[in-house]
Amino acid sequence: MEQMKFVLIGCGRIATLHVAGYQNRSEAVLWGVYDKNPQTARRFAAEHSIAKVYDSYEAVLNDPDVTGVELLVPHHLHCEMTLAACRAKKHVSVQKPMALCLSECDEMILAAKENGVVLKVFENFVHYPPYLQLKKMIEDGEIGNLLGVRYKMCNASLYSENQPGANARAKRAGLEKTANCPHTGWKVDPASWLWRLNDSLCGGGPAVFDDGYHKFSLFMDLGGEIEKVCAWIDETPALPGVMQDMPAVIMWKYKDKKVYGVWDVTSAPDLYVKGKYYTCDERLEVTGTRGVLWLTRCTAQMLENVAPVVLYRDGKLTEFWDAPSDWQDSFIRSSHDFIESIRDGRKPILTGERGREVLAFALAALCSSEQKKEIHLDEMLDRKKKKPRGILSSFFRKQT
Ligand SMILES: NC(=O)c1ccc[n+]([C@@H]2O[C@H](COP(=O)([O-])OP(=O)(O)OC[C@H]3O[C@@H](n4cnc5c(N)ncnc54)[C@H](O)[C@@H]3O)[C@@H](O)[C@H]2O)c1
Structure with a gap:
C-alpha cells in the first residue's frame, strides 16, 4: 500500500498534539502543513520536521499526493473547509465541534457521502485510555447497572500560563506572597x-460549547442517546465587556432509562492546578447498582497522587494505575482512528452523524438556558448561524 499523506490545516495551539499520532506509522505520514499565517506554518513545520509547507488551502486540495486533511481552525471555518475538502476527494478529520449548527452538519455529512470520503470528528476524550478502561469495567458489569453520572470541571488560573494576565492578576491580589x-x-x-x-x-461560549x-x-459515549436537557449557563467577564459562559450546571436524562446526569462547570481564579496543557481539572463519577467508578483526571493533574481510575465495590476501594494517562495519549489514539478508518475502509469511531448528535445535545443545553426550560432532543430545532458581529469579529474578518 502506498503511504497515505496527511496535511494539518491550522498550526495553532492544538496542532502540536496532532503530530505524534503520525509518528512510527508505516502506512501514513504527516506530509505537510498550511496556516493562513505563513510564518506560523513555516515555524511549525521546522519544529516538527514536516516536509512541506503549502501557501494556500487550494494548493493542498489540488495536490494529488494528499490523502487527507486535519482541520484545526476556528469553528466558523469548519463547514466550508470540510465541503471543499470532500469535493476535492480528500478524507477529512475536523476538530470538534464539527460545525456551528445542525444544517451545516447535514451539508458536511452529505458532501462526504457523495464524494466517498471519510468524515471524522476529532474529539479526543472518548479515546482517553483511562476513560476506555472505566467504560470497559462498566460493560463488564463491575458496578452493576448504570444509575447516574456526575462530572465536575474547573478552570483554574493561579500561575497558569494558559490565560494572558493571570500572573499579573495574582500579583495584584498579593497571592504570590502566600502561594x-x-x-x-x-x-x-x-x-x-x-x-x-x-x-x-465559536458558535457558543468557550466553556460549555467549545x-x-x-x-x-x-x-x-457512556450512556447512549439523550432524551432531554436542562441547563443554567451564567456569565463571568473574561475581559472587560467580554463574557465567558461560566459558572454553569447542565442536567440531562438518557433516553429509555431512568438514568440522569449532572455536569457542573466552574472557574476558580485563585486555585492552583498542576498540568502540562490547559489547567482545567476534570473528574467523572459513575454510580451503578453495585459500585461506583471514578475517573480522576483528563486534561490536568490536580489529583496526580490518586489513580486515574478508582473502583469502590463491596466495601473495598481499588486503584487502577495501568492505563497511560497523559492527555496527549487520547490525541494519538484519535489520530490512529482516522488513519485506520481510511486504511481499513471502515467508519471512524466519531462519524459525522455522531458529531451531529453531540452538537444537538450541546445546542439543546444552550437553548435550555436561553429559554429557561427543559429541552427535549427530538424537538430540538436548529440554532441559526449567527452573523459575525462586534469589535472582535471585524478584527477576525480581516484575518480570515
Ligand atoms: N481536542 C481538544 O482538546 C482541543 C483543544 C483545543 C482546541 N481544539 C480545537 O482545535 C481547533 C483549533 O483550536 P486552537 O486552539 O488550535 O486554535 P488557535 O487559534 O490556537 O489556532 C488556529 C490556527 O488556525 C489558523 N487559521 C485561521 N484561519 C485559517 C484559515 N482560513 N486557513 C488556515 N489557517 C487558519 C490560525 O492562524 C491559527 O494558527 C478548534 O476547532 C478547537 O475547538 C481542540
Whole structure:
C-alpha cells in the first residue's frame, strides 16, 4: 500500500498534539502543513520536521499526493473547509465541534457521502485510555447497572500560563506572597482565546460549547442517546465587556432509562492546578447498582497522587494505575482512528452523524438556558448561524 499523506490545516495551539499520532506509522505520514499565517506554518513545520509547507488551502486540495486533511481552525471555518475538502476527494478529520449548527452538519455529512470520503470528528476524550478502561469495567458489569453520572470541571488560573494576565492578576491580589507554586500549564496565545469569545466565530461560549463538546461527547459515549436537557449557563467577564459562559450546571436524562446526569462547570481564579496543557481539572463519577467508578483526571493533574481510575465495590476501594494517562495519549489514539478508518475502509469511531448528535445535545443545553426550560432532543430545532458581529469579529474578518 502506498503511504497515505496527511496535511494539518491550522498550526495553532492544538496542532502540536496532532503530530505524534503520525509518528512510527508505516502506512501514513504527516506530509505537510498550511496556516493562513505563513510564518506560523513555516515555524511549525521546522519544529516538527514536516516536509512541506503549502501557501494556500487550494494548493493542498489540488495536490494529488494528499490523502487527507486535519482541520484545526476556528469553528466558523469548519463547514466550508470540510465541503471543499470532500469535493476535492480528500478524507477529512475536523476538530470538534464539527460545525456551528445542525444544517451545516447535514451539508458536511452529505458532501462526504457523495464524494466517498471519510468524515471524522476529532474529539479526543472518548479515546482517553483511562476513560476506555472505566467504560470497559462498566460493560463488564463491575458496578452493576448504570444509575447516574456526575462530572465536575474547573478552570483554574493561579500561575497558569494558559490565560494572558493571570500572573499579573495574582500579583495584584498579593497571592504570590502566600502561594509557593511554580508556573503551570502550557502557554496559549491571546489570539487563540479571542475568537472563542466571539459567539459568531465559536458558535457558543468557550466553556460549555467549545470545551464542553468533549463532555457532551463523553456523556453520550457512556450512556447512549439523550432524551432531554436542562441547563443554567451564567456569565463571568473574561475581559472587560467580554463574557465567558461560566459558572454553569447542565442536567440531562438518557433516553429509555431512568438514568440522569449532572455536569457542573466552574472557574476558580485563585486555585492552583498542576498540568502540562490547559489547567482545567476534570473528574467523572459513575454510580451503578453495585459500585461506583471514578475517573480522576483528563486534561490536568490536580489529583496526580490518586489513580486515574478508582473502583469502590463491596466495601473495598481499588486503584487502577495501568492505563497511560497523559492527555496527549487520547490525541494519538484519535489520530490512529482516522488513519485506520481510511486504511481499513471502515467508519471512524466519531462519524459525522455522531458529531451531529453531540452538537444537538450541546445546542439543546444552550437553548435550555436561553429559554429557561427543559429541552427535549427530538424537538430540538436548529440554532441559526449567527452573523459575525462586534469589535472582535471585524478584527477576525480581516484575518480570515
Ligand atoms: N481536542 C481538544 O482538546 C482541543 C483543544 C483545543 C482546541 N481544539 C480545537 O482545535 C481547533 C483549533 O483550536 P486552537 O486552539 O488550535 O486554535 P488557535 O487559534 O490556537 O489556532 C488556529 C490556527 O488556525 C489558523 N487559521 C485561521 N484561519 C485559517 C484559515 N482560513 N486557513 C488556515 N489557517 C487558519 C490560525 O492562524 C491559527 O494558527 C478548534 O476547532 C478547537 O475547538 C481542540
